[in-house]
Amino acid sequence: MLGKKSKDDKKAATLAQLDADDIRLALQDWDASCIDTVIPDQLAMYSGRFAQWEHQLIAGFNLLFTGLGSKLQLLQCMECAHLLHTSPPSVSVCLVIHSIDGISLRGAGTQRALSILAACRFIHVVGSIDHLNAASLWEESDTKRFGWLEHIVHMYAPYTNETLVSTTWGSRGKTGAAPTAVSGIKYILESLTPTDLAVLRALGTQQLKDGGSMVEYKPFVDQCRKAMLVSSVQAMRNAIACLTEHGLVVTNKADQMRVPYGDHTIQHTILGLNPPAEDDGEGEEGEKEDGHEGNAIAESVATE
Structure with a gap:
């Protein structure tokens, strides 16, 4: 059964996901030492x-x-x-x-x-x-x-x-498929259409409600249509295909799917739910812009 999460999954869900800049600084400090x-x-x-x-x-x-x-x-x-x-x-x-x-x-x-x-x-x-x-x-x-x-x-x-551009920061999900690196999710979210983004967030929300288990495809389609996120079944298929291609959704042969990341990543990166503030200051907290590396490091050298 895919409904229950393992102890390792539960522990991983409680761990805060570090930004790429934090990981880079930690690794550089380690190398220097x-x-x-x-x-x-x-x-x-x-x-x-x-x-x-x-x-x-x-x-x-x-x-x-x-x-x-x-x-x-x-x-x-x-x-x-x-x-x-x-x-x-x-x-x-x-x-x-x-x-x-x-x-x-x-x-x-x-x-x-x-x-x-x-x-x-x-x-x-x-x-x-x-x-x-x-x-x-x-x-x-x-x-x-x-x-x-x-x-x-x-x-x-x-x-x-x-290590900085690897996908080890995100969970690989139940299907074993390699998802997009956590460091690159922000940029992919910015490129998604409003429909695809709404479907992704709805899937993430439903997955959190189900305790991280796989989400059944047909009930989820009906849910999205009732919420007017998609206009037809074909539009839903196109959205899922796009999200799968970007590594944001994984599926299996049993018509089930999930977002291949831990609860913390889904809540704070995909759904944009900020953690509660420790103090009520008057100033607003600015958002950090992530300076991330690409998923592959490629350089070309041209000689003239």
């Missing part, structure tokens, strides 16, 4: 291979970096210190993609589009992967188009930036 000479040494060692890697790009290969630790700093040094300043004048473009196996890039369509770009004569791709089963992302045709030349680089660096 852990002085490690291994990372600079590894970076200095691999920097000596930049020229070799550039020649491999010119030869028509695309480079894929794997190994222990974050490769973000290494690829940034390669693109900024070498590709931008040492490459000969040309019309080629080097696309540097950090964590090409990241949540937001794992779709088959996205990977196919990237592989088509990688197969272009004047486009070079440099990517990094961290997941053990990242190779399973690509079909045989995609792998051929990518033409990867793999390099194992052990940086032993913490995954600070990767």
Whole structure:
């Protein structure tokens, strides 16, 4: 039965969700407190291979970096210190993609589009992967188009930036589908149509009333039609399809659905219910604007 929440779900629902800025500062403080000479040494060692890697790009290969630790700093040094300043004048473009196996890039369509770009004569791709089963992302045709030349680089660096754009802050829901990162919900809500937003909030409200369990589709459709949130069943289907595509709603084969986040996120981020104030001051509390990273970190370097 899906009606009851586990003890872990109940505990997670009571925990306050931190803003991306708070998490970023905490991770940066942690990194600063852990002085490690291994990372600079590894970076200095691999920097000596930049020229070799550039020649491999010119030869028509695309480079894929794997190994222990974050490769973000290494690829940034390669693109900024070498590709931008040492490459000969040309019309080629080097696309540097950090964590090409990241949540937001794992779709088959996205990977196919990237592989088509990688197969272009004047486009070079440099990517990094961290997941053990990242190779399973690509079909045989995609792998051929990518033409990867793999390099194992052990940086032993913490995954600070990767953690900031991960989806681990939100619950994955009963279906196991990966939802949109909590840090990106605000921006998606701003892009939704009034109808889609109203349906999402109605679903979140009903889910909270049901104790976090899955919501039955047909009764919820009738509820939305009675509340005049949608004009027809087809309009409801379109709204659910849009919300599912954005990762704000997950469904199962039993015609049930839910918002894949904890109670706190639904209340304060989606429904906009502010927590009670501790004091009754005359001034109004300003709203914080979240400065969030994107769900994928991608940068392009063009040499002229």
